[in-house]
Amino acid sequence: MSDAAPDGASNGRLWFLGSLPPPLNGQSNYNIAMLAYLSRIATTAVLPLGTTFAGKLWRSIANAATLLLRARAGDTVYVSVPGQSGTWLLLPAIGALRLRGLAPWLHHHSYRSINLWPQQGIRMLVAVAGRNQRHVLLSPGMRDRFAALYLQRARRQPRGQAIALSNAFLFGLGGQAHRRPDRAPTLGHASVLTRAKGVFYLLDLFKRLLVDLPEARLIIAGPTSDPQLLEAIEAAVARNPASIDYRGMVTGAAKEMFYRDIDLFVLPTTLIDEAEPLVMLEAYASGVDVVATDTGCIADRIIARDRLLTMDLDTDSALILRRLTAMSTDWEHARAAHLAHLEGINTEAQKEAKSFTTLLLDPARDVTTT
Structure with missing residues (x-):
């Protein structure tokens, strides 16, 4: 808070x-x-x-x-x-x-x-x-x-x-880096799973990544009300039970474990309403890097523009491979950089919140675009 x-x-x-x-x-x-x-x-x-x-x-x-x-x-x-x-x-x-x-x-x-x-x-x-x-x-x-x-x-x-006013000021997200266990390079995605969140594309993207990185894993979390999407996820798990893990809705300790279990958060959203996804901030709070589409406020929140997805399978697979390779060579430095990035977002959000609150409590004060 x-x-x-x-x-x-x-x-x-x-x-x-x-x-x-x-x-x-x-x-x-x-x-x-x-x-x-x-x-x-x-x-x-x-x-x-x-x-x-x-x-x-x-x-x-x-x-x-x-x-x-x-x-x-x-x-x-x-x-x-x-x-x-x-x-x-x-x-x-x-x-x-x-x-x-x-x-x-x-x-x-x-x-x-x-x-x-x-x-x-x-x-x-x-x-x-x-x-x-x-x-x-x-x-x-x-x-x-x-x-x-x-x-x-x-x-x-x-x-x-x-x-x-960033939503970050309300949730007080913060975290700490942890030692990476001995595991395969692991991608993660969490959301209310819909087509517009890019889940079908995510499955295709992971299939393309396996060509170059056959040991890679994918963890998907979140509920869905789309029967066809659920069927596609379950079919992908059935084809690749050692590579794809679908955990359904996660909260509390299960959500914390989800972020601890992944190396890179992938958000290929094309949702028209998408603005400032909280899952991005949650990923950074766990020291996890993020690649995402240039949708809504994402470009304002992502650590660097070279993490933006293009929705081209070959290009995006190559981007993910580069990010996983970079993190594998310097895990602790990468984690620290993501936590520092979140700290910067939180600091700016607190400044915005203070300005907003001051203006909110003084209806007579003139407001300029700030």
Whole structure:
């Protein structure tokens, strides 16, 4: 947990609009942590967004009515912006805030609005939120791209309003290097397993790697609701039981063991919503190197751009072979470098969190793009 909060709490109420479990997913997991953080610094009132379509529609109306009747001058409003069509259902609540003279903090966790620009729901959100709206993005690169696409192009351009805030500040990830056991070079992948996370490509990539490095191993972790994907994983394990290990969902000690058991984390994601994958930070916290696609904020978080995947099997297999070879010659130095990289991310995230918290607790303060 972050220690970026200043002493003292906000005098007004802090309204929290966001999805909470169930279901548990990347954003709802983040929202739990963010709500806990905000509850330390302010008196919070939670307005959930609903889960079913009917529930979401009801909450859209009920949240707007609640804010219109109960929000007061001096209150602060934090909104965890939902993905896809959920943005449209936020508009009544954002309109109510404008009528009450309150400017929302709109926290974006998805790269969809940038990857699929222009998103009309986001355009409407910016138009309705008023001149003093504030936006939170997950990295400086994401901040700048969002601001250029949606804020600087707005018909009535809001005043300075975009800041960067890495999710790293909430999770306090840290770790230590450990001795490498005598084992075969081992790749790892963990996620909620989907096609967009690149799992089919990962299986093909590992098959290509075995041509040059037949002793290599692959460990896959995470649940999947895709029957065809699960069938493909199980078939790959059946063909290569000594080379591929599927562990399903891992938490706690099992997750720690997963990272201890791998040498290189592979993330070939093409997910439209992908922004700042927590699994990257978890890998660095265990001293594990990462290769990943240039998707979302990944290029802002990866230790070096020469670790970016191209989605070409021969090119990416050669990259993985180089990284495994480099680590095998100097394991301890490589581990230390990855831990130092995470420390740098955490340090910057704490600075961003302190700035965010200061601005959040002072609604009258002007915000410039920082």
